[in-house]
Amino acid sequence: MMDPLKRLRLIKYAILQTTIGPSLICDLFVFIYFIRHWRKEILRKPQNHVIACLLTASFIQKITDSPFTLYYLRWGIVVQETYMFCAIWNWLHYSLTCVNLHLLTWCCIERHLFIFHSQMMKKKYCLTLFHYIPLITCSLYTPFFYIRYIFFPPKCVNVWYYTIILCVAPCYIYTDKFLNSFDWLFHYGMPILIIIFVNVFLFCRIISQKVKRQQRIQWNRQKRMIIQLVFISLLYLIFMAPGVIVGVIQILWTRDF
Template identity: 55%
Template structure:
């Protein structure tokens, strides 16, 4: 019965993930095309979109590399390949994409405050380099290097992979090293989640404070889009990433077996839905993109209405 229940759960997760990944990929492609078509306006002249594009690239890579390997396991109950190299590479890929996604989301929240409340300062070249390009570069290269070191070249343990479970059971540093797992969960995940939470609370405080201090509403027409993007994207990460991170921190600090089954069977998969939803959230937070989609639907509707309609003739008495 336990095996039947496990197989049923795997099949359910497979169907849900498989049914959502294709629409999300199509949406990714549309967003990429939109940014390419409006390169000057949305990228060159809008540096606040750079981190969004990086997050979208991470999401796309996860759906085209990591997710298919997971779907294969959920469908067949075994890993795509049963070799040391494959297991190490898959763990590195999954950890890198998951960590980069939430850390970019955290930096996205910090950077939004700079662009919203210090927009004139961010137009200066030295500020743009120091507070925009350098942090973005560091966030994109730090975790790939970190996980490459701890997974491919572990110092205090040896990776022993279990080919019968997802991700081959995980890298050995998660179980043998007394420091790295705690550092990983607290610094890379819990801290990032706290930054996202704090940045949103601070946003509400600063908006209300500025409104009361100036005795007039903020220029929403100029800043509304960036605030909406911040709220949409950060809310997605907070809702779907919080359960896994909270349990992971408890396991790292106090009880390694705390809610292990729930974490392993359910919460660990919520991250994939962040990637599935992210392109839709980006579209919802970009007014120009929404208008373009609405115009497409209106054109399609007009063309359908303009087509001649044939009605059945009435019988002659």
């Protein structure tokens, strides 16, 4: 009889294997569309920049982190049983996951600016301050954070186990309660809450504006941005929120949850 843990691992492998291929194909089609309509969709529409960054970060994760995960789920052991491989895999996984989450968080906030303050966002200094700087920060902050604490942990030494996914986890998660709490709450918990709050607030604001008619907003032109944001946010929340909630509960209350 097959071990229940092995059966669960193979089920996860089958699900990931059957979904990642179509996902990559969809990514390629979107890349081709952006390349063919570069001037129209990228140069003239800065609101699409964050979507392009999200797509790029997600694509990089699928071709780097995901193959390592697939190999482990299939065989029950990591691709290379070395210290450096486990450190790099952890860095890729945590960095790219956070980059995607933080880009989506900023996308939610930025949509408010492009929908309700479109004239302001046409000014160069506003576009730099509220568009380009946040994009760069969201893309670079967590990769540098995890380089520091995965490759050069200040208070511990990483011990990797090659028969566990991600070789377990960076040592600071187990030895530095403050840093672990900061990591989960600031990098995962807070972005999830912001995404939920901002989307609810956006919906309420749209209803309010439509009822009061205090502002002339071209709703037909903005409808695409709103639908796009809600769809992407729901996808991320469905797949990421449960894990984040469990992690936060383990940090704040009990590790046995």
